[in-house]
Amino acid sequence: MPDQERIPVLETRKLGISFGGLKAVSDFNIQIYQGELVGLIGPNGAGKTTVFNLLTGVYEPTEGTVLLNGVPLNGKKTHQFVAAGIARTFQNIRLFGQMSVIENVKAAFTKDIKYNLLDASLRTKKFRQAEQEMTDKAMELLRIFHLEEAADLPASSLPYGRQRKLEIARALATDMKVLLLDEPAAGMNPTETAELLECINTIRDRFGIAILLIEHDMSLVMNVCERIQVIDYGVTIASGLPEEIASNPRVIAAYLGE
Amino acid sequence: MSTFIQTVIVGLRLGSVYALIALGYTMVYGIIRLINFAHGDFIMVGGYTIIFTVPLALALGLPAWAAVLAAIAVCALVGMGTEIIAYRPVRKKGTNMSALITAIAMSLFLENLAQAIPAIGPNPKVADQMFTAGGFRIGSVTFEYTTVITIVISAVIMVVLYMFTQKTRLGRAMRCVSEDKAAATLMGINVNHTIILTFAIGSALAAVAALMYMAQYPRIYTTLGSDLGIKAFVSAVLGGIGIIPGAVLGGFVVGLFESFTTSYISSSLSDAVVFLILIVVLLLKPAGIMGKNVGEKV
Secondary structure, three states: OOOOOOOOOEEEEEEEEEEOOEEEEEEEEEEEOOOOEEEEEOOOOOOHHHHHHHHOOOOOOOEEEEEEOOEEOOOOOHHHHHHHOEEEOOOOOOOOOOOEHHHHHHHOOHHHOOOOHHHHHHOOHHHHHHHHHHHHHHHHHHHHOOOHHHOOOEHHHOOHHHHHHHHHHHHHHOOOOEEEEEOOOOOOOHHHHHHHHHHHHHHHHHHOOEEEEEOOOHHHHHHHOOEEEEEEOOEEEEEEOHHHHHOOHHHHHHHHOO | OHHHHHHHHHHHHHHHHHHHHHHHHHHHHHHHOOOOOOHHHHHHHHHHHHHHHHHHHHHOOOOHHHHHHHHHHHHHHHHHHHHHHHHHHHHHHOOHHHHHHHHHHHHHHHHHHHHHOOOOOOOOEEOOOOOOOOEEEEOOEEEEHHHHHHHHHHHHHHHHHHHHHHHOHHHHHHHHHHHOHHHHHOOOOOHHHHHHHHHHHHHHHHHHHHHHHHHHOOEEOOOHHHHHHHHHHHHHHHHOOOOHHHHHHHHHHHHHHHHHHHHHHOHHHHHHHHHHHHHHHHHHOOOOOOOOOOOOOO
């Protein structure tokens, strides 16, 4: 159980957004603590991906705030959200397909640039060291996901399940505090899903990060998440432990229709 | 035989100038899918900057070509300014078509602005000698210093640029932005900065191309950019637009064909042959020589 004294890593207060007259998400409140794995579920079109877009600064909220370690991120740009420590994966895998596996991971280190153009053109010691450090860090991440032998292959040549893992590795490389996973098991077969679950557990234990998971696969969410929040039509209809959610009449009604 | 070798050398010289310019077109296209029609005019801006700063360079005891440093700075600023003031706002609000029209407008704007400046005016200006005159002979083939310098410097620039895009973080960021802007920004890459950097590099290359061009043809006029630009644009498309090695290859193909037509057929047909090659290549390989034909994903 989260310790109520601590500051949540990620918190939203009355977060909401309207597109024209349509309220896509309203009064969305969530707290995620370090090391926690929280699930966000809801029927199709409930606003789950919109929440993700709000949490990563892709959309600017029309109301409310996103706080990272208690610091509000209002008005920041997406790349600044990432620099602050929020990373995500996509529902449809969006790797840089023409680049190699290791380059995809290195791309996430861009924001920590330590050398300038002059260093790069003269290939100074600083440049070579920074590049070497990056390669080492990237390889370490790839090893966790058993992708190290594929490092130099084009990302698009990997099978689906491994592309998904690479996407997670790339997100981890941004050195984030919160990882948002958008339907990571979408389109995976049961073996791949099982491997993915193991992966998610490993990274949480190893990196001690907070994870927010959007998922359709109810069994996956019920099995791994400590807490679950359910939204429908952009409004939170339930939040609590998996068992509570599974027996909540409002959730059942939302999923099965009344 | 010596005519043949001489023709190849001239082709390589022309080709390296086209390649330098084509790189600017292709880099910008690669990153924002915009054909920057104003790119040719950046050459003109570079050319005039060189003309006006040569006296300064000489006064400082530097060689005339050192004026290219000023041209690089001015062109990079003009390129970045064009992106920030003209293209970015349009890209945010409008469609690809409005951005394209804006690029044409920028081109006309720069040409007419240059004409309106009293020191420039509509009449061509003649540049000073850029590099040491003369050359050397190997057998019966003459190598002019200008030609050798042009080819060598262009080759060095192209290798450095390639290494930059492949091996450095900023280069990698450029490739990320070119593949998927949304994913790039979620990797913490500042997309706008990366685009501006691309404009700065492309425009700086145009300044170098201006120097190379002027070293050979020391006559500068306000619509120079359109004439040179169109051939460089053809080079970029021929090689596969958006692909950096493609622009270099396209530049050399165009340069060599132009040179061979001039020397063996007729100089008045050289442009016609260049465009004919473009049509043939695009019929056979619509994405250009190095381009991949990508089927529409459903």
